[in-house]
Amino acid sequence: MFSIKEFLANGTPLQFGNPKESAEKLQRWLENKYVDNPWGCWVTDAIPSIVELCKALTKNLKQNYESLKNFIQSKKFDEVIVMGHSFMGVDKPYYDDIIVPCLEKCKWTFYVHKDDDKKNVLSFKQEHPLIKTEEIFW
Numbered sequence: 001m002f003s004i005k006e007f008l009a010n011g012t013p014l015q016f017g018n019p020k021e022s023a024e025k026l027q028r029w030l031e032n033k034y035v036d037n038p039w040g041c042w043v044t045d046a047i048p049s050i051v052e053l054c055k056a057l058t059k060n061l062k063q064n065y066e067s068l069k070n071f072i073q074s075k076k077f078d079e080v081i082v083m084g085h086s087f088m089g090v091d092k093p094y095y096d097d098i099i100v101p102c103l104e105k106c107k108w109t110f111y112v113h114k115d116d117d118k119k120n121v122l123s124f125k126q127e128h129p130l131i132k133t134e135e136i137f138w
Contacts, residue, residue, distance in 0.1 A: 023054040061093050068094065072102040083111045088120040100128050108133045 030047050034040035080103050087095050087110075108131050110121045121135050 023051045023058070026054045027051045059090065061091075064094075065098055069098050069102060072099065077103055077106055080106050080108045081111070082108065084113065084117075087124055095124075096127070100131065104128065104131050106131075110135045111138050112136070113138065 027047060030043060030050065034043040037043075080099070085091065110117075110124075110133060112118050112121060112135055118135060118137075121133065125131070125133050
């Protein structure tokens with residue numbers, strides 16, 4: 001039988017904003033898992049809809065680059081505050097390709113909740129050694 005818990009636990013790409021995954025990967029995973037399963041017809045009939053949902057939920061980061069860059073360059077920022085944002089997750093390319101290059105001379109403050117957040121900030125600092133950062137636990 002189809003299990004959402006198993007589906008998500010196996011790294012299937014049905015998640016909001018993940019540009020590293022693809023609808024094609026999801027489709028292959030579903031077809032391989034359920035095409036020969038006796039209960040598979042319940043899932044296989046829904047595969048086209050699930051794949052379309054995956055496509056709708058996936059961010060196309062590069063299509064947003066120009067407008068993000070134009071916005072940042074049209075303002076005079078002197079500080080960047082990051083609060084619980086996925087700067088080491090799905091939005092990392094925004095930071096690497098646009099935000100850091102445009103704002104690397106600003107002061108950066110990261111608000112962190114737990115030790116994993118602190119580790120992510122340290123990794124971010126190592127990848128972007130030119131930025132001045134501060135971490136605040138909250």
